[in-house]
Amino acid sequence: MTTPLLCIRDLHARVADREVLKGINLEVPAGEVHAIMGPNGSGKSSLSHVLAGKPGYTVTRGSVTFKGQDLLALPPEERAREGVFLGFQYPVEIPGVNNAYLLRAALNAARRHRNEPEVDAFDFLTLVKARMQLMRMDESFLSRGVNEGFSGGEKKRNEILQMLVLEPSLAVLDETDSGLDIDxxxxxxxxxQTLRSPERAIVLVTHYQRLLDHVTPDRVHVLARGRIVRSGGPELALELERRGYDWLLDDAA
Amino acid sequence: MSTQDPSLDALLARGYQHGFVTDIESDTVAPGLDRDTVRFISAKKGEPQFLLDWRLRALDRWFEMKEPHWPKLHYTPIDYQDISYYSAPKAKTDGPKSLADVDPKLLATYEKLGVPLHERARLAGVAVDAVFDSVSVATTFKDRLSAAGVIFCPFSEAVQKHPELIERWLGTVVPYGDNYYAALNSAVFTDGSFVYIPKGVRCPMELSTYFRINAAKTGQFERTLIVADEGSHVSYLEGCTAPMRDENQLHAAVVELLALDDAQIKYSTVQNWYPGDENGVGGIYNFVTKRGECRGRNSRISWTQVETGSAITWKYPSCVLRGENSVGEFYSVAVTANYQQADTGTKMIHIGANTRSTIVSKGISAGHAQNTYRGLVSVMPGAHGARNFTQCDSLLLGSDCGAHTIPYIEVKNPQAIVEHEASTSRISEEQLFYCLQRGLSQEDAINLIVGGFCKTVFRELPMEFAVEAQNLLAVSLEGAVG
Structure with missing residues (x-):
């Protein structure tokens, strides 16, 4: 049996004095899409942040291995270069910084890390324009400031665009579906779906079933009060849609 | 303009004339400043009488003045009598013989800034004779300029070749008694640049290009005078992104810009003098008076500055908007790291009707640095329809630095519209983490965010300097956070 791409064992973490993760166990093999669902405050975003190495979180117990190495020992930028991508729930605006410039810098940082030659401006534009077409984004986005003045939906599309250009091994998408209209x-x-492939894994953090109608997950996990209280196949998400979370919360208490 | 009778000055001067004749052979004058020192400098330069008289009036005025202490700057008092006010340019053979003899650290910095190879030697002070490329390039530029009728030469050369222009315009924008440092400069300045653009001429090149290749070491009291005659245009860049070695601690330059009817002057500065070490030891004190006057109708003066150097910066490039419909602009990035202090800003004086001004100031502080924006927008009673827009943003890196914004607004015309926006922010953890999560290093992330913060100013710089300025910012903030 091969080791899973991502392996989380008994993960505990705090923010300030509050324990937000209370023993997460999760394995995500390459090639799979896992959905993490749960009510507000259950620790979904905290889990995403801890995986990406956001400052402010302290891991108090447990381990996370990614491609067989200790992920928690790496600073955030190295996790990113190793192939961990976080799609932010609230992508921040960076005024005056060209969207294309940041993306190219990001791509080249990863390529340098893999001892690959940097992409020049021309090849980069060819690549990014193709991905933008897929995301139905206007090319004017390239020269705008990072997320500057973007609508909520535009910001989320921009996150997915970045993901498609960077082609991470593990994408953790934190409520990428919230605030989006149907189109x-x-x-x-x-x-x-484009990113889905046998060598990558995707973790979708979401409240709702509706994204899962379009991206069918291999596994669904329910997070409540900092723990995974139920795991199942795609049918679990449908059940949650019908019954809500309350029936599971009693188990977690 | 004179506060004294010139003939009296001449009389007084006579009594000392013999006293310094023999000294004129020497290359340096002993520390100290009195009327003899000024006569010595003027004689060394072979100046006409009017200029000597003017210098002496400036000196007399300076003796009556007190060093200003209103800026938010702290430094050990300067002993003005302990400075030598003249030393002849060093022989060319003093410098390193080739780039191989130059401090590798300095060369590494040039590399980071992207300074063209042929300029590195000159900047590092390699004996000029060795730098053939630059000399020939400079000659080509000179031919093109003179074909257009543009005068661009060292100030001392202009005094010899065009004394009538100097006598007519010198001190008409910054009078010799304007302030303490301007008075000192007027008395003892040794050289600088003079530019005259004739009527209707659009200067055929950025004077920056020329300047970078041909800049002479002009010393600590530099004097620049730029006159743009009716309908002319000129863009001038002073300084260089590359660090220049300089042994003088005190610098007090004066820059005067004069724009006549329909003329435009764009003056850009990149200042990167030695800021002192990380403990704040050493470093240059930079007390500069820069003022432009839009004397003519529809004239325009733009100041763009990127200030990253000097231990102390005291500098308020200003515009006097006298001509109707004239426009003044000030775009500034001031970076202070370690123990640097900057008290900088601008003055926009609206005198004529329908005058407009724009101020965009970006202050960045890191380490223990203190960064103050001090600005005045003044609208005089006759300035009907005057407009000003001011935006002052400060960015703090770390928790031991400070940013201060001190705007003065005086409006004496009820129709004027004056807007002021100010913000102070810390570099956001969210922005930083976002960049790190995309794989950028902490340093690259900070440079990226700071560069974005400064973008509105950088895009005002001449094209070839915009990139260097961005790199300069990165070098200046190296190790400032982390």
Whole structure:
């Protein structure tokens, strides 16, 4: 049996004095899409942040291995270069910084890390324009400031665009579906489907079933009060849609 | 303009004339400043009487003045009598013989900044004779300029060749008694640049290009005068992104810009003098007076500055908007790291009707640095329809630095529209993490964010300097955070 791409064991983490993760166990093999669902405050975003190495979180117990190495020992930028991508729930605006410039810098940082030659401006534009077409984004986005003045939906599309250009081994998408209208949801879902491949894994953090109508997950996990309280196949998401979370919360208490 | 009778000055001067004749052979004058020092400098330069008289009036005025202490700057008092006010340019053979003899650290910095190879030797002070490329390029530029009728030469050369222009315009924008440092400069300046653009002429090149290749070491009291005659255009860049070695701690330059009817002057500065070490030891004190006057109708003066150097910067490039419909602009990025202090800003004086001004100031502080924006927008009673827009943003890196914004607004015309926006922010953890999560290093992330913060100013720079300025920012903030 091969080791899973991502392996989380008994993960505990705090923010300030509050324990937000209380023993997460999760294995995500390459080639699979896992959905993590759960009510507000259950720890979904915290889990994404801890995986990406966001400052402010302290891991108090447990381990995370990614491609067989200790992920928690790496600083955030090295996790990214190793192929961990976080799609932000609230992508931040960076005024004056060209969207294309950041993306190319990101791509080249990863390529340098893999001892691959950097892409020049021409090849980069060819690549990014093809991906933008897929995301139905206007080319003017390239020269705009990073997320500057973007609508909520535009920001989310931009996250998926970045993901498609960077082609990470593990994409953790934190509520990428929230705030999207139906059309934008379909575009974002199509983008996610494009990345699906036997060597990659995708973790979708979401409240709702509707994204999963377009991206069928291999596994669904329910997070409540910092723990995974139920795991199942795609049918679990449908059940949650019908019954809500309350029936599972009692188990977690 | 004179506060004294010139003939009296001449009389007084006579009594000392013999006293310094023999000294004129020497290359340096002993520390100290009195009327003899000024006479010595003027004689060394072979200046006409009017200029000597003007210098002496400036000196007399300076003796009556007090060093200003209103800026938010702290430094050990300067002993003005302990400075030598003249030393002849060093012989060319003093410098390193070739790039191989130059401090590798300095060369590494040029590399990072992207300074063209042929300029590195000159900047590093390699004996000029060895730098053939630059000399020939400079000659070509010179031919093109003179074909257009543009005068661009060292100030001392202009005094010899065009004394009538100097006598007519010198001190008409910054009078010798304007302020303490301007008075000192007027008395003892040794050289600088003079530019005259004739009527209707659009200067055929950025004077920056020329300047970078041909810049002479002009010393600590530099004097620049740019006159744009009716309908002319000129873009001038002072300084260089590359660090220049300089042994003088005190610098007090004066820059005067004069735009007549329909003329435009764009003056860009990249200042990267030695800021002192990481403990704040050493470093240059930079007390500069820069002022432009839009004397003519529809004239325009733009100041763009990127200030990253000097231990202390005291500098307020200003515009006097006298001509109707004239426009003044000020775009500034001031970076202070370690123990640097900057008190900088601008003054926009609206005198004529329908005058407009724009101020965009970006201050960045890191380490223990203090960065102050001090600006004045003044609208005089006759400035009907005057407009000003001011935006002052400060960015803090780390928790031991400071940013201060001190805007003064005086409006004496009820129709004027004056807008002021200000913000102070810390570099956002969210922005930083976003970049790190995309794989950028901490340093690249900071440079990216700071570069974005400064973008509105950088795009005002001449094209070839915009990239260098961005790199300069990165070098200046190296190790400032982390």
């Amino acid at each position: 934008a949801l379909k575009v974002v879902a199509a983008g996610i």
